[in-house]
Amino acid sequence: MTEHTAADRRQAADALGRGYRLAIWLGLPSVVVLLFVLELAIGSVRIGLAQVIAGLLGRLEDSGARTILLDLRMPRALAAALAGAALGVCGLQLQTLFRNPLAGPWALGITAGAQVGVAFTAMAAAVVGSEFLRAFAAFGSLGTVAGASFGAAAVMTLMAAASRRVSTVALLILGLMLGFMAEGLVSVLLHFTNETQARIYASWSDGSYAGVTWDELRFLAPFVAVGLSLSVALAKQLNALLLGENYARTMGVDVGFARLATLASVVVLAGPVTAYCGPITFLGIITPHICRGLLRTSDHRILTPAVTMAGAALGLVGDLVVHGPWERHFLHLNPVNALIGGPIVIAVILRQRRLGGL
Amino acid sequence: MSAPAARLEDVSIGYRARGGRPSIVAGGLTVELRRGELVCLLGPNGAGKSTLLRTISGLQLALAGKIFVDGVPLASQKPRDLARRLAVVLTERTEVGALNGFAVAALGRHPYTGWSGALDDADRTATAEALRLAGAEDLAERHFSEMSDGERQRVLIARALAQQPRMMVLDEITAFLDLPRRVSMVRLLQRLTRDHGLSVLLSTHDLDLALRCADRIWLLEMGGRFHAGAPEDLALQGLFERCFSTEGVVFDSRTGSFRLDHRSTRTIRLDGDGTAGVWTRRMLERIGFEPVTGQSFTGEGVLTISDGPRWRWLRNGLGTEYHCLDDVARALAPSDDTRPVQR
Numbered sequence: 001m002t003e004h005t006a007a008d009r010r011q012a013a014d015a016l017g018r019g020y021r022l023a024i025w026l027g028l029p030s031v032v033v034l035l036f037v038l039e040l041a042i043g044s045v046r047i048g049l050a051q052v053i054a055g056l057l058g059r060l061e062d063s064g065a066r067t068i069l070l071d072l073r074m075p076r077a078l079a080a081a082l083a084g085a086a087l088g089v090c091g092l093q094l095q096t097l098f099r100n101p102l103a104g105p106w107a108l109g110i111t112a113g114a115q116v117g118v119a120f121t122a123m124a125a126a127v128v129g130s131e132f133l134r135a136f137a138a139f140g141s142l143g144t145v146a147g148a149s150f151g152a153a154a155v156m157t158l159m160a161a162a163s164r165r166v167s168t169v170a171l172l173i174l175g176l177m178l179g180f181m182a183e184g185l186v187s188v189l190l191h192f193t194n195e196t197q198a199r200i201y202a203s204w205s206d207g208s209y210a211g212v213t214w215d216e217l218r219f220l221a222p223f224v225a226v227g228l229s230l231s232v233a234l235a236k237q238l239n240a241l242l243l244g245e246n247y248a249r250t251m252g253v254d255v256g257f258a259r260l261a262t263l264a265s266v267v268v269l270a271g272p273v274t275a276y277c278g279p280i281t282f283l284g285i286i287t288p289h290i291c292r293g294l295l296r297t298s299d300h301r302i303l304t305p306a307v308t309m310a311g312a313a314l315g316l317v318g319d320l321v322v323h324g325p326w327e328r329h330f331l332h333l334n335p336v337n338a339l340i341g342g343p344i345v346i347a348v349i350l351r352q353r354r355l356g357g358l
Numbered sequence: 359m360s361a362p363a364a365r366l367e368d369v370s371i372g373y374r375a376r377g378g379r380p381s382i383v384a385g386g387l388t389v390e391l392r393r394g395e396l397v398c399l400l401g402p403n404g405a406g407k408s409t410l411l412r413t414i415s416g417l418q419l420a421l422a423g424k425i426f427v428d429g430v431p432l433a434s435q436k437p438r439d440l441a442r443r444l445a446v447v448l449t450e451r452t453e454v455g456a457l458n459g460f461a462v463a464a465l466g467r468h469p470y471t472g473w474s475g476a477l478d479d480a481d482r483t484a485t486a487e488a489l490r491l492a493g494a495e496d497l498a499e500r501h502f503s504e505m506s507d508g509e510r511q512r513v514l515i516a517r518a519l520a521q522q523p524r525m526m527v528l529d530e531i532t533a534f535l536d537l538p539r540r541v542s543m544v545r546l547l548q549r550l551t552r553d554h555g556l557s558v559l560l561s562t563h564d565l566d567l568a569l570r571c572a573d574r575i576w577l578l579e580m581g582g583r584f585h586a587g588a589p590e591d592l593a594l595q596g597l598f599e600r601c602f603s604t605e606g607v608v609f610d611s612r613t614g615s616f617r618l619d620h621r622s623t624r625t626i627r628l629d630g631d632g633t634a635g636v637w638t639r640r641m642l643e644r645i646g647f648e649p650v651t652g653q654s655f656t657g658e659g660v661l662t663i664s665d666g667p668r669w670r671w672l673r674n675g676l677g678t679e680y681h682c683l684d685d686v687a688r689a690l691a692p693s694d695d696t697r698p699v700q701r
Contacts, residue, residue, distance in 0.1 A: 236475030
């Protein structure tokens with residue numbers, strides 16, 4: 001070993017790291033594409049790979065298969081990928097902003113805020129009456145999005161204020177309490193809503209990518225695109241914030257603006273996703289940890305694209321399990337997410353304890 | 359003449375309570391940090407050292423007065439411009455997650471990189487140079503979370519140097535370090551001022567180290583009185599005694615260090631000097647004796663140091679020879695047989 005200088009060894013390590021990273025950067029998109037195709041092919045009705053490709057190219061003859069493929073599975077797969085990517089990136093940003101490894105849109109009650117927002121919108125719709133709604137055609141989509149985003153923004157503001165007063169753990173408990181209170185508030189609101197609206201809400205409050213239509217995707221996709229672009233633009237500021245607000249400030253970060261922009265991007269991502277897919281648990285917390293483990297870095301310039309892809313993959317995995325070729329359909333998305341995410345969260349907590357953090 | 363690295367004009371520091379009256383920690387501060395100068399900021403706990411450093415760094419607002427950094431008013435500088443002039447290392451322990459030494463140091467390039475934060479060759483060169491100057495080259499590949507306190511400080515200093523500032527402000531960075539590491543840290547800062555023209559303002563508790571290394575000392579007394587000057591001038595004015603002496607501990611201007619203040623009621627004569635003399639004197643003061651030199655005086659007895667070293671203790675015509683100071687101390691200290699017997 002004596003003839004190896006430190007520079008030699010560093011070069012060797014670099015080369016190894018480069019190969020490993022290349023594998024990840026090629027592997028992640030491949031996995032997303034693979035899962036996407038599987039999502040289209042697998043289900044209670046099996047559609048062969050040749051048919052899937054024909055369908056994607058618009059050359060599928062069988063109209064039944066075409067309907068299943070293009071009107072059911074395709075929007076569902078797109079929603080799963082978009083929601084997973086969005087929630088993962090939310091989690092990444094929140095974990096850095098709050099310096100809290102267990103932060104995520106669901107853990108901090110932001111999802112719950114969005115739910116309350118949607119319930120309010122549903123109640124308002126019931127009060128105003130369906131005639132008005134029909135005249136106001138986009139309501140079904142944009143009204144819900146607005147309600148969800150407003151609720152999410154309200155909770156974000158609250159949590160941002162609270163984070164200066166309470167500890168990391170207390171903040172998470174606060175998020176949990178907000179979640180319970182949201183549930184209570186929602187059931188009270190539903191009590192005053194008409195039955196149809198309430199039933200729609202009840203099925204939505206479970207969290208699922210099924211039922212997201214092409215029309216809704218036309219709204220969801222641009223929001224996610226804007227949110228993801230914003231988070232890419234914020235990567236540099238978030239990197240500086242890794243050292244804490246004081247250091248960030250002395251390195252030239254406008255901390256107030258960076259906080260506000262980050263909160264805005266979280267709202268733009270988590271609000272619409274919750275509006276269309278309902279409350280989706282765990283993806284926001286676990287995706288950043290999986291990517292940090294894979295890439296061994298906290299650099300947001302590397303993590304943001306990685307989390308986007310890994311989040312999409314995890315969204316698709318959960319949905320694949322739910323909509324597999326099962327005889328009966330009793331599986332729900334959030335329990336599946338919990339089975340995937342729970343162990344990861346526990347591992348994070350145990351490691352944090354050893355490091356004396358949290 | 360170029361502008362000083364920093365200049366304070368009649369500055370008041372403290373906290374603005376919401377709605378209430380501002381509480382002033384210190385007022386009327388007028389002082390300059392010159393180019394290429396290492397200044398140690400001293401003062402008892404709670405005198406406002408950190409507040410002063412935070413104010414100069416732009417992390418909190420001055421209650422009154424004007425601060426110039428590099429000749430430009432602090433208040434009118436954009437964060438990015440200020441970050442190119444002034445870099446800060448704080449005492450707070452930071453967890454940065456999974457970043458290696460190079461990545462942490464490269465964060466200092468923040469005020470130079472574009473919107474994406476991507477490093478170009480110049481940034482990489484500057485970061486490598488900063489790591490070299492901070493003696494942290496070998497930490498470039500190590501994960502920050504696996505480093506010791508001293509190693510982290512060096513990487514954080516490299517990060518500050520990567521900002522290529524004219525001036526560095528460091529708050530209590532030596533607090534977690536043992537003595538050799540503290541000395542090498544201050545050596546490093548001295549090198550930066552001497553060889554690279556950097557101005558360094560360092561707050562510390564380590565009076566001894568400050569007196570030996572600082573070009574000048576800023577002294578903030580409890581209650582807000584402020585003095586600046588060469589360490590020796592401040593010592594001659596007796597300011598350290600006034601500022602730091604508390605019950606039982608006094609600052610000794612003659613030696614430039616602290617000693618425990620024993621009321622020495624018992625005197626003996628000490629013959630001997632050199633290193634053994636110094637440490638014998640310290641031992642005697644520790645156990646409550648005042649050593650006096652001079653042929654005519656005897657006190658309770660005479661302690662003579664001879665080569666070896668050996669100690670000969672002569673009292674009431676009885677002489678005993680000792681090979682270590684521990685034994686001398688035991689012989690001199692009031693022991694059971696010399697204390698009045700209680701009945």
